[in-house]
Amino acid sequence: MVLREWQRELIRGAFGEPRPRLALWSLPRGQGKTTLAAALGLNALFSGEEGARVYVVAVDERQARLTFDAAVRMVELSEPLSKRVQLFKDKIVVPRTGSVFQVLSATPANLEGLDPSLMILDEIGVIDRRTYEVAALASGKRESSLTLCIGTPSPDASDSVMYDLRAAALANPGDRSMYFREFAAPDGCEIDDESAWALANPALGDFLHADAMRALLPPKIREATFRRARLGQWIVSADDVWITPQEWAGRGTGEAIEDGADVVLALDGSFSQDSTGLVVCRIGDVPLLDVAGHWANPGDPEWRVDVLAVEDAIREACRRWRVAEVTADPYRWNRSLQVLARDGIRVSEFPQSAQRMTPATLALREALTNGTVAHSGDPALAEHVANARVAEDHRGTRLTKSSKKSEQRIDLAVCAVMAHARAVHYATKPKRTRRVAAF
Ligand SMILES: Nc1ncnc2c1ncn2[C@@H]1O[C@H](COP(=O)(O)OP(=O)(O)OP(=O)(O)O)[C@@H](O)[C@H]1O
Numbered sequence: 191m192v193l194r195e196w197q198r199e200l201i202r203g204a205f206g207e208p209r210p211r212l213a214l215w216s217l218p219r220g221q222g223k224t225t226l227a228a229a230l231g232l233n234a235l236f237s238g239e240e241g242a243r244v245y246v247v248a249v250d251e252r253q254a255r256l257t258f259d260a261a262v263r264m265v266e267l268s269e270p271l272s273k274r275v276q277l278f279k280d281k282i283v284v285p286r287t288g289s290v291f292q293v294l295s296a297t298p299a300n301l302e303g304l305d306p307s308l309m310i311l312d313e314i315g316v317i318d319r320r321t322y323e324v325a326a327l328a329s330g331k332r333e334s335s336l337t338l339c340i341g342t343p344s345p346d347a348s349d350s351v352m353y354d355l356r357a358a359a360l361a362n363p364g365d366r367s368m369y370f371r372e373f374a375a376p377d378g379c380e381i382d383d384e385s386a387w388a389l390a391n392p393a394l395g396d397f398l399h400a401d402a403m404r405a406l407l408p409p410k411i412r413e414a415t416f417r418r419a420r421l422g423q424w425i426v427s428a429d430d431v432w433i434t435p436q437e438w439a440g441r442g443t444g445e446a447i448e449d450g451a452d453v454v455l456a457l458d459g460s461f462s463q464d465s466t467g468l469v470v471c472r473i474g475d476v477p478l479l480d481v482a483g484h485w486a487n488p489g490d491p492e493w494r495v496d497v498l499a500v501e502d503a504i505r506e507a508c509r510r511w512r513v514a515e516v517t518a519d520p521y522r523w524n525r526s527l528q529v530l531a532r533d534g535i536r537v538s539e540f541p542q543s544a545q546r547m548t549p550a551t552l553a554l555r556e557a558l559t560n561g562t563v564a565h566s567g568d569p570a571l572a573e574h575v576a577n578a579r580v581a582e583d584h585r586g587t588r589l590t591k592s593s594k595k596s597e598q599r600i601d602l603a604v605c606a607v608m609a610h611a612r613a614v615h616y617a618t619k620p621k622r623t624r625r626v627a628a629f
């Protein structure tokens with residue numbers, strides 16, 4: 191591996207004198223971070239130190255495998271190194287010094303009780319706090335040891351270990367126990383300013399290709415994503431608009447869903463603070479969304495949603511349309527769902543988990559771009575869609591309010607996401623072929 195000058199600078203900072211205990215390298219995607227982590231791990235393994243324990247921590251099993259395979263490959267390609275080691279399925283051992291190199295996936299259990307001389311945390315931007323803390327606490331039993339964190343800014347600065355480490359380093363520039371180096375474009379730079387790209391991406395034009403970066407400029411990916419992943423910038427306000435009012439208005443038809451149509455209903459219920467929404471979606475090639483009920487707190491702390499009124503509205507909707515299904519977040523509405531099911535209404539649960547909401551949220555967004563969804567133009571629904579922000583983290587993408595305390599409601603937007611997902615499900619489900627007797 192041919193080290194570049196900027197890589198040497200990073201290595202000098204983390205491994206030179208005075209030797210820090212903690213180092214943080216912040217780089218955009220694709221700067222050879224993982225490859226360098228594997229190489230530095232091997233370097234420490236062969237350093238000659240008796241009983242060295244070198245760990246590279248990768249985000250998950252798959253990533254750990256890839257990193258370990260890269261390290262094994264580096265050893266295999268070198269005869270002098272191959273001769274000195276024993277290769278195992280999950281570790282590399284140097285028998286002469288009793289030193290061990292391992293790649294682990296980032297779970298607290300994996301990192302508990304280690305005694306590392308070098309611990310490299312790859313993708314610190316997405317490693318959770320508890321895992322980081324277990325890793326950091328494992329170090330320090332030796333006279334010299336280093337925890338090296340390497341990462342790319344993560345989507346959610348408010349809950350990121352990497353962001354906090356960076357803040358600590360910036361607040362204490364004189365702290366000798368920590369080395370911090372960040373490659374990032376200057377704040378406020380134009381997103382397509384290629385000289386700013388070069389500052390953030392030392393590998394650009396070398397083993398990172400500028401045309402690949404150009405190909406991903408917004409709107410192909412969101413500006414906030416491009417700025418953090420490609421320009422190394424932290425996006426602190428999570429003000430990511432999901433759908434602009436103009437985009438939403440562009441798909442409004444002013445048309446109501448005709449009685450007797452095949453539809454699904456989605457309920458997002460709450461009791462006191464948020465509003466409760468009931469959205470109907472006509473099943474078809476271009477699903478049509480409308481509001482079938484909305485119960486909002488007028489600002490009274492004593493106010494409670496009229497659960498019976500909500501149930502009645504669902505029954506009423508079932509008389510008006512051919513309802514394939516009522517879907518709802520079961521949280522606190524279990525009883526209502528059971529009552530409706532007993533009345534012969536088909537109900538399904540749509541838990542508000544990242545696993546269910548991520549694909550549904552992205553699907554409605556995409557349908558809007560592609561013109562494969564429409565809506566009646568209901569003003570409350572338009573308002574809730576405009577209020578919705580997207581929050582993205584390692585679990586996925588979901589809709590949130592612009593702030594936790596915000597008075598702005600998004601419940602109808604959440605209903606629209608669920609209703610659309612179920613309507614698409616029914617529209618694409620193959621119709622059961624009727625058996626016909628033939629003679
Ligand atoms: N001097 C070098 N240092 C590191 N990688 C290099 C170097 N020269 C070429 N490469 C190649 O560049 C690629 C870097 O990929 P790598 O996965 O290490 O980057 P990364 O920063 O970890 O990416 P990601 O942000 O996607 O995790 C590899 O294919 C590697 O072989």
Ligand SMILES: [Mg+2]
Pocket residue numbers: 223224225312
């Ligand atoms: Mg990597």
